[in-house]
Amino acid sequence: xxxxxxxxxxxxxxxxxxxxxxxxxxxxxxxxxxxxxxxxxxxxxxxxxxxxxxxxxxxxxxxxxxxxxxxxxxxxxxxxxxxxxxxxxxxxxxxxxxxxxxxxxxxxxxxxxxxxxxxxxxxxxxxxxxxxxxxxxxxxxxxxxxxxxxxxxxxxxxxxxxxxxxxxxxxxxxxxxxxxxxxxxxxxxxxxxxxxxx
Amino acid sequence: xxxxxxxxxxxxxxxxxxxxxxxxxxxxxxxxxxxxxxxxxxxxxxxxxxxxxxxxxxxxxxxxxxxxxxxxxxxxxxxxxxxxxxxxxxxxxxxxxxxxxxxxxxxxxxxxxxxxxxxxxxxxxxxxxxxxxxxxxxxxxxxxxxxxxxxxxxxxxxxxxxxxx
Numbered sequence: 451x452x453x454x455x456x457x458x459x460x461x462x463x464x465x466x467x468x469x470x471x472x473x474x475x476x477x478x479x480x481x482x483x484x485x486x487x488x489x490x491x492x493x494x495x496x497x498x499x500x501x502x503x504x505x506x507x508x509x510x511x512x513x514x515x516x517x518x519x520x521x522x523x524x525x526x527x528x529x530x531x532x533x534x535x536x537x538x539x540x541x542x543x544x545x546x547x548x549x550x551x552x553x554x555x556x557x558x559x560x561x562x563x564x565x566x567x568x569x570x571x572x573x574x575x576x577x578x579x580x581x582x583x584x585x586x587x588x589x590x591x592x593x594x595x596x597x598x599x600x601x602x603x604x605x606x607x608x609x610x611x612x613x614x615x616x617x618x619x620x621x622x623x624x625x626x627x628x629x630x631x632x633x634x635x636x637x638x639x640x641x642x643x644x645x646x647x648x
Numbered sequence: 649x650x651x652x653x654x655x656x657x658x659x660x661x662x663x664x665x666x667x668x669x670x671x672x673x674x675x676x677x678x679x680x681x682x683x684x685x686x687x688x689x690x691x692x693x694x695x696x697x698x699x700x701x702x703x704x705x706x707x708x709x710x711x712x713x714x715x716x717x718x719x720x721x722x723x724x725x726x727x728x729x730x731x732x733x734x735x736x737x738x739x740x741x742x743x744x745x746x747x748x749x750x751x752x753x754x755x756x757x758x759x760x761x762x763x764x765x766x767x768x769x770x771x772x773x774x775x776x777x778x779x780x781x782x783x784x785x786x787x788x789x790x791x792x793x794x795x796x797x798x799x800x801x802x803x804x805x806x807x808x809x810x811x812x813x
Contacts, residue, residue, distance in 0.1 A: 616731035620731050621728060627747055628713075630751060631709070633754070634750045635710065637754050637757065638757055641758060
């Protein structure tokens with residue numbers, strides 16, 4: 451018994467040293483089960499402004515995101531675009547751009563997309579969707595007298611909790627994980643109390 | 649505030665992972681030490697330490713889940729897990745494996761852990777001795793499975809770095 455206890459202490463000491471070394475690493479390098487992310491840690495970690503889709507037209511890469519990702523009926527949605535030259539990789543500023551929004555019933559409206567001051571090649575508009583279903587969003591602009599356009603699609607839902615299948619699957623999985631954790635916790639606590647009362 | 653919560657979530661996630669993975673490694677060492685001495689002393693040693701390990705695993709799992717949820721809430725994206733992007737599929741896989749780990753852990757704790765040790769009359773006729781039962785083999789196999797699953801989850805976490813939204 452004494453020998454086992456001594457071996458146990460040695461193991462404990464080794465593990466403590468390892469844990470101390472690991473915990474002394476800067477926590478800023480941690481991200482979602484991964485370590486050491488590149489670039490701006492905070493922007494990368496918050497992840498709310500990552501591009502969701504992109505299209506290429508007339509030598510331009512058009513990146514697109516909507517925030518929220520799942521537009522909700524009657525709610526305000528930011529539609530953000532970034533334009534980059536596919537040949538040089540440089541960001542394209544100074545464009546006059548507009549967005550053609552086609553609703554599920556076929557009506558169209560044009561929304562101006564002004565360039566955001568201080569953010570290179572960002573063009574943004576805020577819209578309120580008034581119809582449920584798939585909307586077609588077509589970017590229109592002209593660079594060097596050459597017009598270019600590309601189309602993205604967004605499905606507008608009645609509630610942020612439902613809508614398209616990814617949203618539903620996401621919420622269901624998180625709810626299931628929560629339920630499993632809760633049941634596991636209750637069973638675990640129950641066993642401990644049952645043992646204590648025995 | 650958002651940044652503080654984000655970093656706190658990341659730190660707690662790491663601590664949870666250290667407790668859970670480290671706890672399993674510790675359990676492996678403990679099991680090896682016990683098995684080297686298949687006698688009453690080894691069994692009593694195990695009886696004293698198994699509940700502590702179960703607590704460490706429990707705390708680790710709770711930290712992993714709560715810090716993961718905290719970060720999902722901080723990111724505040726409807727749909728929460730970023731589907732259908734590659735990032736979302738990786739997160740979905742992590743969550744499914746996480747649920748398997750919790751279910752397996754609950755099974756170990758409820759079905760096998762209470763029956764690992766059995767008190768038998770001592771061969772000398774004085775008092776009783778503790779012996780390991782077949783439930784111990786089940787505990788070891790399932791704990792190894794959990795360690796394997798959690799290592800896959802860690803690997804998926806690493807893969808998240810390379811997924812492009």
